[in-house]
Amino acid sequence: MAKFELIVRGGRVIDPASGLDGVHDVAVKDGTIAQVAPRIAGPAARTVDARNQLVIPGMIDTHGHVYQHVTGDFGMNPDEVGVRSGVTAVVDQGGAAPLTIQGFRKFIKDPAATRVYAFVSNYLVGGLLGHRHVGLYGPHGINVKETINAIGKNRDIVKGIKCHAEIGGYSRWGIETLRLAKEASRAAKVPVYVHLGRLWAEENGTTIDPDSVIDDALPLLEPGDILAHPFTKHPGAFVSREGKVHPLIFEAMARGVRIDVGRGGHMSFNAARIALDAGVMPFTIGSDIHGYTIRRRDVWRMCPSSPSTRTTGRCRTAWAYASRPTSVSGPCSRCARAKCIARSRRCSRSRCPRSRDAPGSVRTLGVAAPGRPRYVQTELRAVQ
Numbered sequence: 001m002a003k004f005e006l007i008v009r010g011g012r013v014i015d016p017a018s019g020l021d022g023v024h025d026v027a028v029k030d031g032t033i034a035q036v037a038p039r040i041a042g043p044a045a046r047t048v049d050a051r052n053q054l055v056i057p058g059m060i061d062t063h064g065h066v067y068q069h070v071t072g073d074f075g076m077n078p079d080e081v082g083v084r085s086g087v088t089a090v091v092d093q094g095g096a097a098p099l100t101i102q103g104f105r106k107f108i109k110d111p112a113a114t115r116v117y118a119f120v121s122n123y124l125v126g127g128l129l130g131h132r133h134v135g136l137y138g139p140h141g142i143n144v145k146e147t148i149n150a151i152g153k154n155r156d157i158v159k160g161i162k163c164h165a166e167i168g169g170y171s172r173w174g175i176e177t178l179r180l181a182k183e184a185s186r187a188a189k190v191p192v193y194v195h196l197g198r199l200w201a202e203e204n205g206t207t208i209d210p211d212s213v214i215d216d217a218l219p220l221l222e223p224g225d226i227l228a229h230p231f232t233k234h235p236g237a238f239v240s241r242e243g244k245v246h247p248l249i250f251e252a253m254a255r256g257v258r259i260d261v262g263r264g265g266h267m268s269f270n271a272a273r274i275a276l277d278a279g280v281m282p283f284t285i286g287s288d289i290h291g292y293t294i295r296r297r298d299v300w301r302m303c304p305s306s307p308s309t310r311t312t313g314r315c316r317t318a319w320a321y322a323s324r325p326t327s328v329s330g331p332c333s334r335c336a337r338a339k340c341i342a343r344s345r346r347c348s349r350s351r352c353p354r355s356r357d358a359p360g361s362v363r364t365l366g367v368a369a370p371g372r373p374r375y376v377q378t379e380l381r382a383v384q
């Protein structure tokens with residue numbers, strides 16, 4: 001009988017935990033790593049030639065959205081995000097809820113080849129359609145007891161609580177939803193993972209200082225809690241209205257609050273430069289991959305003259321306006337509107353011949369939905 005099930009031969013083994021970086025063989029027995037050495041004799045039931053390839057410990061994606069079907073277009077297949085993307089374990093952030101965690105276990109976690117974990121949603125309903133319907137996500141939709149219960153019964157897969165501290169929710173309910181998340185987190189002894197940066201538009205008639213979200217949220221956090229989206233272009237996150245990292249971020253880092261990249265739709269190179277230059281170094285790299293990041297509609301379908309615009313929803317509209325370089329003017333070539341969303345979207349891209357004229361640093365953020373106040377913040381730099 002073979003001594004090992006598998007030997008991976010001759011790859012460059014990089015294992016930061018043990019300080020290893022060199023050409024080694026790796027032997028597997030009973031499903032675990034039995035030996036790592038420059039030359040392992042064997043025999044093995046199976047041998048893999050890994051010469052000129054990297055051999056690394058399984059990577060963990062700390063932020064995915066894999067409650068497929070239950071979260072609509074937003075949720076992806078766990079193995080598509082996991083093993084088929086070179087990641088052996090994926091943590092779903094907030095798709096599964098206290099009321100739906102059993103389905104997550106049976107239909108997502110159990111059948112997946114990837115190891116699947118969850119930060120259970122702070123809200124009873126979880127991340128349906130990427131939290132599109134804001135009315136579901138107030139304190140009325142949170143039950144601390146149910147959250148604690150769900151964590152207690154599913155400790156093998158639930159490793160924390162996913163919650164939000166962002167302008168739209170803050171304009172409606174202040175910091176109450178985060179306070180409830182922390183109440184459950186302390187009782188269940190798991191961390192919270194906090195989304196920063198705009199998710200929902202503000203409540204009608206409300207204009208708030210985005211930095212006040214950080215003022216109120218960060219003092220609630222404890223060592224081991226996690227802040228997401230340090231490089232987002234959205235206001236109310238790491239980079240303040242002054243274009244600097246909010247001072248409370250440093251205080252939080254100093255007392256052991258972790259930072260996860262949460263890439264998704266939250267990657268501004270300007271914001272990243274500001275944060276990194278200020279010494280903000282993420283602790284983990286979560287992809288925040290979800291259906292909307294990889295199945296974006298053709299930008300032309302977001303044009304107001306196109307019937308399909310109706311399906312794109314208010315948040316996407318606001319987001320498109322937020323991306324509009326202020327220096328670009330003139331009507332859209334397709335619908336002739338001066339502020340065509342599709343055209344604005346195009347012009348924020350390097351493809352557009354006019355984008356070279358855009359200053360690239362100062363943007364006007366506007367919530368453009370009819371009947372809503374226009375929220376303007378011209379001071380904010382580095383939003384794209």
Ligand SMILES: [Zn+2]
Pocket residue numbers: 063064065093264288
């Ligand atoms: Zn996410």
